[in-house]
Amino acid sequence: MVQPVPAVPRPHRSYLSFLECPRCGERISADRPANVCGCGSPLLCRYDLEAARADLSRDDLAGRPGNLWRYAELLPVRDAGAIVTLGEGWTPLLHLPRLGRRFDLDDLWLKDEGCNPTGTFKARGAAVGVSRALELGVTALRMPTAGNAGGAWAAYAARAGLPLLVVMPQDAPAINRREAVVTGADTYLVDGLISDAGAIVARYGARSTAFDAATLREPYRIEGKKTMALEIAEQFGWEMPDAIIYPAGGGVGIIGIWKALQELEALGWIRGRRPRLVVVQAEGCRPLVEAFAQGAEASEFWQGAATLAAGLRVPKALGDFLVLRAVRETGGTAVAVSDAEIMDAMGLLARQEGAWVCPEGAAAVAAAQRLRASGFFGAHDRVVILNTGTGIKYPDLVTATPPVLPRDGEIPGA
Amino acid sequence: MVQPVPAVPRPHRSYLSFLECPRCGERISADRPANVCGCGSPLLCRYDLEAARADLSRDDLAGRPGNLWRYAELLPVRDAGAIVTLGEGWTPLLHLPRLGRRFDLDDLWLKDEGCNPTGTFKARGAAVGVSRALELGVTALRMPTAGNAGGAWAAYAARAGLPLLVVMPQDAPAINRREAVVTGADTYLVDGLISDAGAIVARYGARSTAFDAATLREPYRIEGKKTMALEIAEQFGWEMPDAIIYPAGGGVGIIGIWKALQELEALGWIRGRRPRLVVVQAEGCRPLVEAFAQGAEASEFWQGAATLAAGLRVPKALGDFLVLRAVRETGGTAVAVSDAEIMDAMGLLARQEGAWVCPEGAAAVAAAQRLRASGFFGAHDRVVILNTGTGIKYPDLVTATPPVLPRDGEIPGA
Numbered sequence: 009m010v011q012p013v014p015a016v017p018r019p020h021r022s023y024l025s026f027l028e029c030p031r032c033g034e035r036i037s038a039d040r041p042a043n044v045c046g047c048g049s050p051l052l053c054r055y056d057l058e059a060a061r062a063d064l065s066r067d068d069l070a071g072r073p074g075n076l077w078r079y080a081e082l083l084p085v086r087d088a089g090a091i092v093t094l095g096e097g098w099t100p101l102l103h104l105p106r107l108g109r110r111f112d113l114d115d116l117w118l119k120d121e122g123c124n125p126t127g128t129f130k131a132r133g134a135a136v137g138v139s140r141a142l143e144l145g146v147t148a149l150r151m152p153t154a155g156n157a158g159g160a161w162a163a164y165a166a167r168a169g170l171p172l173l174v175v176m177p178q179d180a181p182a183i184n185r186r187e188a189v190v191t192g193a194d195t196y197l198v199d200g201l202i203s204d205a206g207a208i209v210a211r212y213g214a215r216s217t218a219f220d221a222a223t224l225r226e227p228y229r230i231e232g233k234k235t236m237a238l239e240i241a242e243q244f245g246w247e248m249p250d251a252i253i254y255p256a257g258g259g260v261g262i263i264g265i266w267k268a269l270q271e272l273e274a275l276g277w278i279r280g281r282r283p284r285l286v287v288v289q290a291e292g293c294r295p296l297v298e299a300f301a302q303g304a305e306a307s308e309f310w311q312g313a314a315t316l317a318a319g320l321r322v323p324k325a326l327g328d329f330l331v332l333r334a335v336r337e338t339g340g341t342a343v344a345v346s347d348a349e350i351m352d353a354m355g356l357l358a359r360q361e362g363a364w365v366c367p368e369g370a371a372a373v374a375a376a377q378r379l380r381a382s383g384f385f386g387a388h389d390r391v392v393i394l395n396t397g398t399g400i401k402y403p404d405l406v407t408a409t410p411p412v413l414p415r416d417g418e419i420p421g422a
Numbered sequence: 423m424v425q426p427v428p429a430v431p432r433p434h435r436s437y438l439s440f441l442e443c444p445r446c447g448e449r450i451s452a453d454r455p456a457n458v459c460g461c462g463s464p465l466l467c468r469y470d471l472e473a474a475r476a477d478l479s480r481d482d483l484a485g486r487p488g489n490l491w492r493y494a495e496l497l498p499v500r501d502a503g504a505i506v507t508l509g510e511g512w513t514p515l516l517h518l519p520r521l522g523r524r525f526d527l528d529d530l531w532l533k534d535e536g537c538n539p540t541g542t543f544k545a546r547g548a549a550v551g552v553s554r555a556l557e558l559g560v561t562a563l564r565m566p567t568a569g570n571a572g573g574a575w576a577a578y579a580a581r582a583g584l585p586l587l588v589v590m591p592q593d594a595p596a597i598n599r600r601e602a603v604v605t606g607a608d609t610y611l612v613d614g615l616i617s618d619a620g621a622i623v624a625r626y627g628a629r630s631t632a633f634d635a636a637t638l639r640e641p642y643r644i645e646g647k648k649t650m651a652l653e654i655a656e657q658f659g660w661e662m663p664d665a666i667i668y669p670a671g672g673g674v675g676i677i678g679i680w681k682a683l684q685e686l687e688a689l690g691w692i693r694g695r696r697p698r699l700v701v702v703q704a705e706g707c708r709p710l711v712e713a714f715a716q717g718a719e720a721s722e723f724w725q726g727a728a729t730l731a732a733g734l735r736v737p738k739a740l741g742d743f744l745v746l747r748a749v750r751e752t753g754g755t756a757v758a759v760s761d762a763e764i765m766d767a768m769g770l771l772a773r774q775e776g777a778w779v780c781p782e783g784a785a786a787v788a789a790a791q792r793l794r795a796s797g798f799f800g801a802h803d804r805v806v807i808l809n810t811g812t813g814i815k816y817p818d819l820v821t822a823t824p825p826v827l828p829r830d831g832e833i834p835g836a
Contacts, residue, residue, distance in 0.1 A: 070485035100509020167776030200829035362581030408603035415614035
């Protein structure tokens with residue numbers, strides 16, 4: 009059979025070496041299913057980047073598949089046969105000239121993750137996480153979710169033929185429960201937050217062999233997310249932008265981007281100043297923003313989390329200390345925006361540039377405007393807004409009551 | 423500014439020569455805005471394929487942008503500066519091993535157009551149509567739509583800064599009116615069908631300078647759609663599949679695919695038997711299926727069109743004679759499936775392969791099963807199902823009422 013372009017490049021070699029704890033330094037084998045370190049910290053994948061640097065050139069990427077598996081050497085899946093793909097990644101990077109003029113940012117860009125399978129960036133983490141679980145012999149998965157991760161993992165678990173149990177807040181977007189149900193996941197709602205869902209899934213683990221795939225409780229989801237930064241680098245011709253604005257719930261994406269920057273430097277594929285990593289949260293749930301402002305190393309559990317951006321309704325992220333480190337080490341910042349600003353930014357971007365983004369992405373748009381106004385960004389800074397998903401998953405956020413004409417009617421006026 | 427990969431390759435030369443009427447043979451200039459031929463037929467773009475064959479090789483495509491503008495020479499936009507893009511095209515082509523086993527089709531594939539901006543294949547036609555309108559000096563657009571085209575054209579018109587008036591049936595999917603409104607289109611609903619919307623837009627044209635961008639009433643939308651076949655060819659290493667199954671409303675996609683096959687042959691990039699082009703409609707609106715069965719050259723207006731697949735609710739397509747010609751000349755067929763079959767196929771594909779497709783795409787899945795059972799397809803035929811959009815635009819088609827657990831609840835049973 010002819011191997012079509014969407015598949016992984018074959019043959020490939022993953023340069024994965026081991027798992028490492030970024031808090032206590034412990035190293036453990038990457039070739040058995042693993043969750044967190046004994047000290048409670050998430051584990052990170054480490055690669056033999058010296059060997060990769062000797063063997064690989066960024067020019068090798070030209071002509072590779074238009075999905076995240078183009079970076080197979082820097083991903084943890086060793087056997088191409090284990091790859092579970094729906095064609096995720098290699099998403100558009102769009103210049104925003106009109107919105108940029110409004111914001112006085114003449115080099116403003118949108119990395120549009122809405123073009124992924126399942127309509128969000130969660131597809132990246134799910135593709136790599138499910139693939140690696142399959143490769144390591146996992147036979148069932150369980151996870152709590154704020155919504156979109158559950159939809160994505162349900163799709164990839166179905167594609168892999170793995171059963172998945174997923175628990176999400178009752179007020180998660182309606183589309184997410186439908187995604188989970190239609191793809192056959194064993195789905196539950198909880199009258200609470202993602203933290204409550206997490207406790208239920210953890211208790212369930214005591215009487216189940218299903219592998220715990222909660223955010224940062226397995227080390228591979230982040231490897232999928234890091235490919236956003238690999239793509240930004242390649243799409244900009246290996247010149248990193250001045251800043252990347254990221255809407256942070258669990259924060260896996262920003263940790264992944266930060267990790268990718270380190271790996272790209274070790275490979276010698278990028279050099280110079282790292283982009284400032286900017287974290288955006290909602291005013292109604294801003295544990296990372298408060299921790300950043302206070303100079304704290306970790307965040308406090310946010311009481312009464314409330315925002316229309318469901319993906320930002322995460323009161324305490326397991327990787328909060330890593331997010332804060334990434335933001336500080338790159339000279340970034342953390343800002344909170346209101347739900348009203350989110351809705352204004354969503355409408356403005358749609359009318360100016362045609363892109364209807366999710367509320368989390370709209371929060372990043374609002375932050376771009378705010379940070380230019382404050383002088384944090386200069387007018388010529390190259391700024392990338394990371395839009396984590398498509399607006400079409402949130403129809404209820406847009407009111408549309410166009411006039412109804414009779415069958416033989418006329419357009420009024422004019 | 424560094425030119426990122428998503429943009430068009432520069433410099434490029436469009437090999438567009440003129441517009442030609444496929445019914446009466448009339449040739450007219452391609453460099454003024456044009457609608458249909460004097461004889462009433464749609465017009466098709468013709469290219470200088472001899473020159474293109476001499477200048478271009480399919481190997482030139484390696485390393486090009488991961489969107490449909492990788493085929494810029496075979497598209498009508500002459501000036502890269504006129505290109506209006508949201509990153510459309512270069513969508514995944516996915517092998518379906520599990521569903522294939524169910525259907526006894528061991529080489530079954532899904533071309534997943536749900537990964538386009540706006541979540542459907544309509545983005546392709548809108549990108550090329552809006553770009554070319556902009557290039558030719560059009561200052562406003564008007565169109566009727568069954569729904570998704572309106573959403574896509576609204577997005578690209580906003581991206582281009584062109585005003586758009588759009589009229590859609592009141593029972594078009596709710597998401598489509600939201601897409602149009604959020605991106606700023608002047609949006610109307612009609613208490614009728616797309617044909618009624620078309621009449622209203624046509625009458626409006628008498629007192630407006632807005633350019634008529636209705637299906638096949640301008641010659642460039644089809645050029646965007648044809649890139650689906652260019653991609654299938656390239657993704658399969660220039661070996662065309664045995665069959666392509668396409669859900670036909672207005673039928674522009676299938677005409678575009680047929681046109682692309684001719685162009686690829688003229689370029690010498692593909693050879694051998696053309697894939698059989700299979701058209702799928704819904705039992706409740708099957709004018710092309712009836713015309714095919716009766717050996718008619720054109721279809722009759724279908725009275726009382728009714729199906730849950732809104733994109734198939736087109737009672738009479740302007741390009742019906744071209745669709746029928748494409749199906750017959752390639753040894754294809756035309757089949758109608760019921761709404762119940764559509765829903766079963768949607769659920770089956772989602773559970774077996776993780777892809778949640780739109781009802782129109784699900785109709786093509788149902789047709790694949792039906793045509794294998796009838797013996798029209800052999801077990802080893804390479805069959806491509808063209809999924810025109812994502813299922814997430816149709817949340818109401820999936821019922822999801824998972825159990826609700828209390829905040830401190832437990833997963834039942836086990």
